[in-house]
Amino acid sequence: MPQTESSTPRTEHDAEFVALLNATWFGANLPPETQVRLAALSRRYQAPAGTTLLTEGQLANELGIVLSGRVSLRTLVPEQGWITILTVEPGDIFGQSALVPPYRSTSTVVALQPVDVLAMDGPGLRAALSADHDLAAVLYPRVLQALARRLNATRLQMLDLFAR
Amino acid sequence: MTADTTSASGFLPRAGFQQLIDLLAEGGRTVIGPTVADGAIVYGEVRSVADLPRGVGSEQAPGRFRLVDHADERYFAYAVGPTSWKRFVFPPTLTLAESHRDEHGHVSFGPARKEIPSLAFLGVRACEIAAMGIEDRVFLGGPYTDEDYRRRRAQALVIAVQCAEPGGTCFCTSMGTGPGIRGGHDISLVELDDGFIVTAGSEAGAAIVGRLALEETTADQVMAGADQLAAARERIGDPVVTAGLHDRLLAKLDSPHWAEIAERCLACTNCTAACPTCFCTSVSQRSDLDGHAATTERQWDFCFTKGFSAVALGGNFRPRVQDRYRQWLTHKFATWIDQFGTSGCVGCGRCITWCPVGIDVREELDRIAPPPEVIAGDGHAAEARAPRTSVFRVESVRRETHDTVTLALSTEATPDWEQSRGEFVMVSVPAVGSIPISISRRLPTGMELTVRGVGPASTILTGLEHGAEVGLSAPLGHGWPVPAAEDHDIVIVGGGMGFPPLRPVVDEILSHRGRFGDVHIYHGARTPGDLLYKEELAAWAAQGDLDVGVTVDRADATWLGRVGVVTQLFDQARWDGSKAIAFVCGPERMIQATVGTLGSHGITQDRIFISMERHMECGVGLCGHCQVGPFFVCKDGPVFSLAQLGDVFGREGI
Structure with a gap:
């Protein structure tokens, strides 16, 4: 991976991916050079409804951003079957286990609708983050923001406020 | 004279x-x-x-x-x-x-x-x-x-x-x-x-x-x-300094002293029973064995009892003795003045003498207000003003969820409430009692009520069939200020059983759609099976000029909709709240979370209206159960702006 410090997309691929990032709340308003770095690490794919994108316990090789469609984070409870803990909506991320040892998915991710995903290569992103502290300094707060939002929501869910 | x-x-x-x-x-x-x-x-x-x-x-x-x-x-x-x-x-x-x-x-x-x-x-x-x-x-x-x-x-x-x-x-x-x-x-x-x-x-x-x-x-x-x-x-002598007591007392809602008093207070209710002005009551039903004839009986009740602020399914807004002591003292010496223009204390000393542990309010206090004027001493007859109970008939029943139904009720007597903006009615079931229920739709000859069966009266209501009769008061309380929201964008957030009270707001907006800007409607429920008004939500979403979001807290794999808390429906939305008015109803903790998210969109506290849940018995500010700080929720609310509630909103034990 060339370590160029440029904020100008070098290829058509990068320019398209920077535009896609800017259309999501997770990727918008990151510094241009960060977006270019991320674009270079990304691929884009579509999957039909019902596709399992990640399996709980398996290696999470990509950090995904939902561009359109809806994916569910599920876990299997033997007496209850599959329980959907959360749905990930356009603009939000899934597969953040790709950044956290042991890099194994903590839930099974299934597309509920046809989805369009921008996926960043996990090992490549980890290598870039450990080599480039400037990149880490802007990307980690964004990841933290996404996780904190999820943590706060989970707390409210745990309170089961609508039970009474 | x-x-x-x-x-x-x-x-x-x-x-x-x-x-x-x-x-x-x-x-x-x-x-x-x-x-x-x-x-x-x-x-x-x-x-x-x-x-x-x-x-x-x-x-x-x-x-x-x-x-x-x-x-x-x-x-x-x-x-x-x-x-x-x-x-x-x-x-x-x-x-x-x-x-x-x-x-x-x-x-x-x-x-x-x-x-x-x-x-x-x-x-x-x-x-x-x-x-x-x-x-x-x-x-x-x-x-x-x-x-x-x-x-x-x-x-x-x-x-x-x-x-x-x-x-x-x-x-x-x-x-x-x-x-x-x-x-x-x-x-x-x-x-x-x-x-x-x-x-x-x-x-x-x-x-x-x-x-x-x-x-x-x-x-x-x-x-x-x-x-x-x-x-x-x-x-x-002059043992209590009364100057400024109202403000001084209300500034001390967080004082550690409340917990200290609660260590001595037995919550025995002696002070309130002996007090010549305490007026709280509860109502119960006494029925004959076959349930055909019943009497409604009112008893003195006391804000020191644990059940006084209890609501359905085990909720309790004042679970601790310190909450109840604070309610009593701040009401008697401060918020009573806000409610009635006079202190609630006359200095007779009964609450001190008859306190079994000798708590002396003179030592807990500093101030009080001028003597009240006598209103009724002349004995002249006045017109009685009390909510009358009218008989309504069930026209239709629609099952919403396993424990919730929507009843359409009508009366032959033309109700004179068309101009009323009351938010709820007291629904009476003979031999069982009266409960407050929010109006979930206004009809030309009546209304719809969406009822969840959680207690004796509400469970009976959810089992009513076409033609059954119940008693209803006229609409009570202050409702949603929808006319004042014209020319604004609207954000409606309803969680669980907090959604039915907001449905008339949607109806009113839809009947004058052109008078409002962008309209966002968000509904959160516990599970897909608990979602209310599913067909109407789908129809509103299909209308094209309403932004409708629905989410549930938990779901199985057959649910293809959103899962997550209601605030996630709009926390990352790109709309601008600077011209919006928000109407929010649901459990208080959900409202708190929602208010925070609305604030991040630029909606100020004077433009956020919420409906408070409290224990209501009389519905007209006479029984004392539903007090929150200076307010009677039934009479002054249940809809308040956040600015109006100030720091009593979200406070523990208030």
């Missing part, structure tokens, strides 16, 4: 006092006055001077009351005992109404028939007259009135006696209510060793005083009366 009444005055020798009792008792009137019973001075029937506590005084201190022998002839040389006149105008238990259900399922509601006794209150202190004035404000001064109280109060004669023997717990001087008598009586008495200075205070009083065998009052007698009043005032 007319010249005629004030001129009826003179000195009644002690030997002539029985004549006063006899005149008061004329026409079947019962004289109630001080008697000695159970080791205390207790108000009971007085037929002759022999019933009065001759030569008996009282020694009072925090947690202590003892009768003492004065070895004199005086009848009124004691300070007030545990009873107050409240129980005779506001009985501890009272049958309010009767309801019936015949074999065809027809229901009827009517007031209970009862005789109102004619009473004369003999020996009323200045502090007690002030207490009557306060209760007049509570029961007669608001938009709804207590008809039973009005009639009892109007039929009672008040024979006041100047205080000459204050107790060790008195502080009327600080409260501005005594010890001198300043109106609100029919006859006033100043007791001296050999008799009474008698003065009429009303025409009814003058008619009696005019028939007494009075002597001319001497200057010495007047001076003796003035001297003993001055001595009483001197003995009481």
Whole structure:
């Protein structure tokens, strides 16, 4: 991976991916050079409804951003079957286990609708983050923001406020 | 007061006092006055001077009351005992109404028939007259009135006696209510060793005083009366600094002192039972065995009981004793002023004397307000104002979820509520009770109510079928300020059973869609099976000019919609809230989270309206259950702006 410090997309691929990032709340308003770095690490794919994108316990090789469609984070409870803990909506991320040892998915991710995903290569992103502290300094707060939002929501869910 | 009444005055020798009792008792009137019973001075029937506590005084201190022998002839040389006149105008238990259900399922509601006794209150202190004035404000001064109280109060004669023997717990001087008598009586008495200075205070009083065998009052007698009043005032002192007490008290809602008091307080309710102004009540149903006839009975209730602020399914807004003590003290001395323009305390000292652990409010406090004006003393009839129960018929039942239905109800009598913006109705089920339910749709001849079966009454409602009858009050409370929201963007957030109260808001907007800007409707539920109005939500979403979001907290794999808390429906949305007005209803903790997210979109507190959930019984601000700080949720709300609620919103134990 060339370590160029440029904020100008070098290829058509990068320019398209920077535009896609800017259309999501997770990727918008990151510094241009960060977006270019991320674009270079990304691929884009579509999957039909019902596709399992990640399996709980398996290696999470990509950090995904939902561009359109809806994916569910599920876990299997033997007496209850599959329980959907959360749905990930356009603009939000899934597969953040790709950044956290042991890099194994903590839930099974299934597309509920046809989805369009921008996926960043996990090992490549980890290598870039450990080599480039400037990149880490802007990307980690964004990841933290996404996780904190999820943590706060989970707390409210745990309170089961609508039970009474 | 007319010249005629004030001129009826003179000195009644002690030997002539029985004549006063006899005149008061004329026409079947019962004289109630001080008697000695159970080791205390207790108000009971007085037929002759022999019933009065001759030569008996009282020694009072925090947690202590003892009768003492004065070895004199005086009848009124004691300070007030545990009873107050409240129980005779506001009985501890009272049958309010009767309801019936015949074999065809027809229901009827009517007031209970009862005789109102004619009473004369003999020996009323200045502090007690002030207490009557306060209760007049509570029961007669608001938009709804207590008809039973009005009639009892109007039929009672008040024979006041100047205080000459204050107790060790008195502080009327600080409260501005005594010890001198300043109106609100029919006859006033100043007791001296050999008799009474008698003065009429009303025409009814003058008619009696005019028939007494009075002597001319001497200057010495007047001076003796003035001297003993001055001595009483001197003995009481001015133990509570009342200036600024309201604000000082409300600024101390977070004081650690509340927890310290709660370590001593037993929450026994003695203070509230002995208090001459505490007015909270609860209502219960008494039914015959087959459930066809029932009476609605009201009992005194007390904010110190654990269940006082309980709501359905185990919720309780004041679970700790410190919450309840704070409610009582801040209500009595501060928020009562906001509600009724007068303090709720008259300084009679009963709550101190009769506290089993001797908690002394004078030591807990600093301030109080001016004496209240008497409203009902003239006895003139006033129009009764109470929510009437009308019979409504179930036109249709739509099942929303496994435990929730929407009832369409109509009445043949054209309701005159079309202009009412009331938010909820009290729904009465004979023999079971009345519960508040928010209107979930307004219909030309009635309304829809969405009911979740969680208690006895609501479970019966969810089982009603077409043609069944129930009783409904007119719409009550302050509803959503939808007209004021015209020309604004609208954000509606309803969680769980908090969504039905918002449905009329959506209806009103849709009937004048062009008057509003962008409209966002967000509904969160526990599970997909708990979602309400699914078809309507889908139709609103399909309409194209409404942004509709639906989410659930948990789901199985068959659910293809959103899963997550309701705030995630819009926390990353790109709309601008600077011109928006928000309407939010749901569990209080959900509202708190929602308010934070709305704030991050630029919606200020004066543009966020929420509906508060509290325990409601009467629906009109008379039973005391639903208080939040200075507000009665039923009467002043249930819809409030956040700015209006200030720091009482989200506070523990309020």
